[in-house]
Amino acid sequence: MGISRRQFFRSIAGTFLSLSVMSVFPERLFARWNAGAFKAGKLDDAVRELYGTLPEEDSSSIELTVPEIADDGAFVPVSVSSGMPGITSISIFSETNFSPLVASFDILPRMRPNLSLRIRMAETGKVVVIAKAGDRLYRTSKLVVVSVGGCG
């Protein structure tokens, strides 16, 4: 004997319910967002969530421009630029933030590796940039002194 009529209609109802939920919130379910990386409380964990365990080295080929002193930690301007070929991703971190990963950029084929972004810094600390090129990660960082913390 197959499934009962009751079971059959229950399963259809369940499918309709989940389909209607998905149509109301399509963006939330299908938007790409690396929650593991953005929620990591430690910078190295966030790096691992983003890039796995690729070999990493410090690099002077990534130019990171930040103010030495930020009057307002809520608005710290960061610029990143590099002449290194083959960069496919650049991520910006504020080491002393509750969740260090601030933003991650895909460096798409037509993009130049020149970016600027205003970030929040909770307190004085390092702004860290990681660039991925090939199967290697390249790191640079600079200390920013923050006069007034930016996380409310």
Place this chain on the structure above:
Amino acid sequence: MKVKAVAVNEVVSVKLLIPHPMETGRRKDQGGNIVPAHFITEVTASHKGQEVFHAEFGPGVSRDPFFAFQFDGAKAGDTLTISWVDNKGSSEKSDFPIVAM
């Protein structure tokens, strides 16, 4: 969204300002209640159907995100389409002209 996209020798420099509260979810209001997290999670830009920018943002991006990027292969008169999504499912998508210097 406020966008300025300028083409010089087919290299386009784009500056954007997206008004958005970018609440971290850790701030307390006057009454001592936590203001829920509300922030842009993803921004995309495309030109002639090709993606020319894609970024994931978290609550560490400042309120009213202000950012800039550059891409190749577009001329003044072309159109740049920019869209964003936030963690509450809101989104916006608009076209902007690429202008000459």
